Amino acid sequence: MHVLIVEDDPVIGKTLNKGLSEAGHECELVRDGQAGLERAIASPFDAVVLDILLPSLNGLDILKSMRAQKNRTPVLLLTALGTVDERVAGLQAGGDDYLVKPFAFPELLARLEAVCRRAGERPSPTAEAAGLKLDLTNRRVVHGATEIDLTPTEFSLLEFLMRHSGRVVTRKMLCEHLWDANWEGETNVIEVHINRLRGKIERAGAGSPISTVRGRGYVLRDS
Incomplete structure (x- = not known):
């Protein structure tokens, strides 16, 4: 992992930098809050270890x-403030996990790797392709100013196609995404849902972005 450490305590900062580097991770240590924000925004990191009590910017x-800038890099918060309210405030601000000082380095390493795994497994709450915008949080799909009313199955189908935009997905892949990880049934049921989905997208003025690839499956073309 490429990890940004924002920690003003020289002993803790050096320990984290050394320990994470020895664990095989590439690290960058910053000791000032404003500089930490600038680095977090300017460069892609796999994770940020972030102290709360920092000079210039907490x-x-x-x-x-x-x-606020849509930066979803996993953040592990470090602090000497260990009350429940303080932990809740950190998590509500967007933190992925919280570790109270003093801590054992093996626990920090395990927690850091865990938040990165969870981030990798978690899909983005939004997707855009073929002039369509999908909002997973609110279960909405819009084309321009027009909202497209989809059933849960149609929504899941479109989400899968959008996340694989430009690539062919088979009927079996779609069935497994919708209903079962090891689908062995008939796949022609997908055609019915795809046709209904196409009709709703076309009526919203988005054209016909879903193409059938004969003998293979379907593809959502982004242009």
């Missing part, structure tokens, strides 16, 4: 600024 303000 960790919660850094975190809020990152999330």
Whole structure:
């Protein structure tokens, strides 16, 4: 992993930098809050280890600024503030996990790797392709100013196609995404849902972005 460490305590910062580097991760250590925010925004990192009590800009303000700019890099918060309210404030600001000082380095390493795994497994809450915008949080799809009313099955189908935009997905892949990880049934049921989905997209003025690839499956073309 490429990890940004934002920690003003020289002993803790050096320990984290050394420990994570020895664990095989590439690290960058910053000791000032404003500099930490600038680095977090300017460069892609796999994770940020972020102290809360920092000079020039505290960790919660850094975190809020990152999330306001749609930066979803996993953040592990470090602090000497260990009350429940303080932990809740950190998580509500967009933190992925919280570790109270003093801590054992093996626990920090395990928590950091865990938040990165979870981030990798978590799909983005939004997707855009073929002039369509999908909002997973609110279960909405729009084309321009027109909202497209989809059933849960149609929504899941479109989400899968959008996340694989430009690539052919088979009927079996779609069935497994919708109903079962090891689908062995008939796949022609997909055609019915695809046809209904196409009709709703076309009536919204988005054209016909879903193409049938004979003998293979379907593809959502982005242009």
